[in-house]
Amino acid sequence: MKAKTGAARPAGPARSAGVNHRDAALDAGLRKSLWRGMLRIRMVEEEIARRYPEQEMRCPVHLSIGQEGVAVGVCSALEQRDYAMSAHRAHAHYLAKGGDLKAMIAEMYGRRTGCAGGKGGSMHLVDPAANMLGAVPIVGGSIPIAVGAAFASWMKNEDRVTAVFLGDGATEEGVFAESLNFAALKGLPVLFICENNLYSVYSPLSVRQAAGRDRTAIARAHGLEAREADGNDVEAVYRLSREAAERARAGKGPSYLEFSTYRWLEHCGPSYDNHMGYRSEEEFAAWRAQCPVLRQQTILERDGLLAAEEPAALKRALAAEIEEAFAFAKSSPYPAPAELMTDLYADGAGN
Amino acid sequence: MAREIKFAEAVLEATDQCLAEDPSVYLMGLGVPDPKGVFGTTLGLQEKHGPRRVMDMPTSENAMTGVAVGSAIAGMRPIMVHQRVDFFLLAFDQIINHASKWHYMSAGKTRVPMVVRLIIGRGWGQGPQHSQSLESVFAHFPGLKVLMPATPGDAKGLLVAAVRDDNPVVFLEHRWLHGVFGPVPEEPYAVPIGKARIARPGTDVTLVAAGYMTLESLQAARMLEEDGVSAEVVDLRTLRPLDAGAVLASAEKTGRLVAVDNGWRSFGFGAEIVALAAEKLFGALKAAPARVSPPDVPIPSTWGLSNHYYPTAAHIADAALGMMGKKPRHRAARRADLDKPQDTPNKAFTGPF
Ligand SMILES: Cc1ncc(C[n+]2csc(CCOP(=O)(O)OP(=O)(O)O)c2C)c(N)n1
Numbered sequence: 030m031k032a033k034t035g036a037a038r039p040a041g042p043a044r045s046a047g048v049n050h051r052d053a054a055l056d057a058g059l060r061k062s063l064w065r066g067m068l069r070i071r072m073v074e075e076e077i078a079r080r081y082p083e084q085e086m087r088c089p090v091h092l093s094i095g096q097e098g099v100a101v102g103v104c105s106a107l108e109q110r111d112y113a114m115s116a117h118r119a120h121a122h123y124l125a126k127g128g129d130l131k132a133m134i135a136e137m138y139g140r141r142t143g144c145a146g147g148k149g150g151s152m153h154l155v156d157p158a159a160n161m162l163g164a165v166p167i168v169g170g171s172i173p174i175a176v177g178a179a180f181a182s183w184m185k186n187e188d189r190v191t192a193v194f195l196g197d198g199a200t201e202e203g204v205f206a207e208s209l210n211f212a213a214l215k216g217l218p219v220l221f222i223c224e225n226n227l228y229s230v231y232s233p234l235s236v237r238q239a240a241g242r243d244r245t246a247i248a249r250a251h252g253l254e255a256r257e258a259d260g261n262d263v264e265a266v267y268r269l270s271r272e273a274a275e276r277a278r279a280g281k282g283p284s285y286l287e288f289s290t291y292r293w294l295e296h297c298g299p300s301y302d303n304h305m306g307y308r309s310e311e312e313f314a315a316w317r318a319q320c321p322v323l324r325q326q327t328i329l330e331r332d333g334l335l336a337a338e339e340p341a342a343l344k345r346a347l348a349a350e351i352e353e354a355f356a357f358a359k360s361s362p363y364p365a366p367a368e369l370m371t372d373l374y375a376d377g378a379g380n
Numbered sequence: 381m382a383r384e385i386k387f388a389e390a391v392l393e394a395t396d397q398c399l400a401e402d403p404s405v406y407l408m409g410l411g412v413p414d415p416k417g418v419f420g421t422t423l424g425l426q427e428k429h430g431p432r433r434v435m436d437m438p439t440s441e442n443a444m445t446g447v448a449v450g451s452a453i454a455g456m457r458p459i460m461v462h463q464r465v466d467f468f469l470l471a472f473d474q475i476i477n478h479a480s481k482w483h484y485m486s487a488g489k490t491r492v493p494m495v496v497r498l499i500i501g502r503g504w505g506q507g508p509q510h511s512q513s514l515e516s517v518f519a520h521f522p523g524l525k526v527l528m529p530a531t532p533g534d535a536k537g538l539l540v541a542a543v544r545d546d547n548p549v550v551f552l553e554h555r556w557l558h559g560v561f562g563p564v565p566e567e568p569y570a571v572p573i574g575k576a577r578i579a580r581p582g583t584d585v586t587l588v589a590a591g592y593m594t595l596e597s598l599q600a601a602r603m604l605e606e607d608g609v610s611a612e613v614v615d616l617r618t619l620r621p622l623d624a625g626a627v628l629a630s631a632e633k634t635g636r637l638v639a640v641d642n643g644w645r646s647f648g649f650g651a652e653i654v655a656l657a658a659e660k661l662f663g664a665l666k667a668a669p670a671r672v673s674p675p676d677v678p679i680p681s682t683w684g685l686s687n688h689y690y691p692t693a694a695h696i697a698d699a700a701l702g703m704m705g706k707k708p709r710h711r712a713a714r715r716a717d718l719d720k721p722q723d724t725p726n727k728a729f730t731g732p733f
């Protein structure tokens with residue numbers, strides 16, 4: 030753990046003033062669904078990685094294998110009506126928020142049945158039906174937009190929370206601080222979820238942020254509630270997120286939650302890239318040993334919540350679902366050439 | 381015969397030599413020292429020139445551009461690079477509000493010698509926010525110089541000229557040019573800013589382009605040869621300050637002008653070239669000048685649509701044929717290509733980035 034510049038707080042899952050969520054037992058069904066959600070995302074992304082070399086998914090893909098704990102822990106703490114937004118590494122967030130799997134795979138295959146009609150590709154996932162408002166690959170771009178969505182809920186007095194996923198790199202953009210300020214100023218119901226995976230592309234934190242730059246202290250200084258926890262501990266992620274969402278719902282304002290985690294594969298693309306030398310094999314191995322999916326499975330087994338045949342059965346069911354999604358995508362048509370010119374203006378106006 | 385190297389290697393060599401010749405030059409950008417070295421254009425430079433002068437930076441485009449501006453005012457010569465033009469839109473405040481006007485606003489008492497290298501993405505589904513071609517936008521602003529080389533030789537010479545220039549210079553590199561080979565002298569040399577080049581002489585029609593579109597225009601000229609049409613290709617190399625003399629001289633000679641734009645049609649540099657001809661050569665033209673450009677929509681990710689977005693040599697050749705009163709035929713002949721991905725310049729180029 031890095032040195033703290035803000036108020037001293039215990040590392041890992043933090044406690045709220047009221048309910049002590051650390052000790053409150055989570056419902057067994059929920060604990061299992063956390064594992065199922067992560068395994069599903071893991072298997073979807075593994076299949077993307079496996080098929081990517083076929084060169085039919087012709088768009089950049091930023092996989093979050095190794096980081097599933099954050100997406101699932103946070104989105105499980107949200108309600109269906111709550112909004113989520115993300116950035117370039119969005120597959121897990123989209124799926125965890127309930128985005129349509131078939132439409133996501135079709136988007137990667139550039140088909141008209143894709144969630145963005147093929148116009149966006151993997152970096153532009155959107156599913157309004159799941160209140161996944163969008164994801165964009167301009168780093169930091171969606172942070173104020175999510176604050177704006179929360180601002181709308183606030184203006185309309187809606188019971189709705191917005192979660193925005195961002196990387197450690199995004200906390201270097203000026204708009205991050207500006208967004209924290211406005212969210213705190215108005216007490217908006219927004220959760221800033223930072224997935225600190227230590228890298229921005231191949232650049233480690235050490236060449237981008239001053240040693241000891243404590244992002245939670247930055248958020249706290251802006252007046253937000255700020256916590257951090259192990260992002261590969263899905264139950265810890267869930268607890269903090271639930272608490273933050275409850276605070277937001279109660280009109281107590283925004284939170285900044287930072288979760289440490291690690292991307293296993295290359296920044297963009299389907300391969301392992303440790304051979305490139307920008308990070309060490311030891312570092313990778315240490316994080317890999319903290320696989321969020323396996324950790325949760327082990328805990329469930331320890332607590333007697335998983336029958337022996339359950340993991341294999343779930344994997345079979347998920348594989349069938351995933352197979353179906355890929356088949357759907359690959360059998361879908363490409364957009365018609367005329368669709369190049371559609372969707373430009375909301376009123377259907379031409380140029 | 382001069383040595384042939386790739387465009388990306390020419391950029392690397394120019395940067396290396398500029399760092400060596402002037403201690404006030406420094407280089408920064410996200411990923412500059414990483415193992416991929418910005419598509420190979422910055423590889424080995426940190427090892428050679430040290431981490432003070434060749435550095436990675438925070439994901440803070442606007443602030444870091446301001447840092448470049450301030451350091452330039454105070455005597456440094458920064459080179460900043462971004463892997464995509466699109467990311468630099470975050471820095472419009474610094475480059476437009478401040479850098480482009482600083483010299484003017486101080487009545488010439490201060491200057492901002494800096495270079496921003498920006499890469500135009502294309503292909504492999506880069507989509508709406510990773511493949512914009514914004515040269516016309518930059519060229520709109522007085523006070524900026526905007527360079528867009530098409531060949532390795534010009535990439536090196538113009539980058540050297542840009543670094544030595546005392547003004548803010550935007551240097552645009554099309555991603556599909558990085559792998560192209562061409563003759564490049566080994567010693568440092570400057571190609572003059574603001575001077576177009578006749579990439580191919582001809583007599584019947586003038587094709588005006590810059591950057592990657594110069595290659596498509598040269599290909600169009602070869603196609604037009606089969607039609608008995610002699611096309612002259614003017615490679616602008618610099619958008620601002622525009623070499624209007626070169627454009628006008630060529631168009632006056634041929635009497636026909638096609639402006640080939642890599643960016644959006646409306647309010648773009650193609651429009652500027654056509655306006656120039658309309659104003660200055662109204663009586664001398666044998667046909668109305670034309671623009672070839674992508675349509676005015678964001679760039680879709682799927683190749684199913686991007687195939688129909690990008691203009692190609694066939695579009696250019698057909699525009700010229702129409703102007704000659706001949707039947708356009710090249711697009712129709714290549715219609716089958718549109719059923720396959722046209723999202724890579726060659727087999728060696730694949731995704732994901
Ligand atoms: C404004 C902007 N600058 C730079 C980039 C290039 N880029 C794409 S992803 C990325 C990494 C950002 O790191 P982080 O926010 O930590 O997300 P991670 O990739 O680690 O999930 C960068 C710098 C970009 N897309 N947008």
Ligand SMILES: [Mg+2]
Pocket residue numbers: 196197198224225226227228229230
């Ligand atoms: Mg990161």
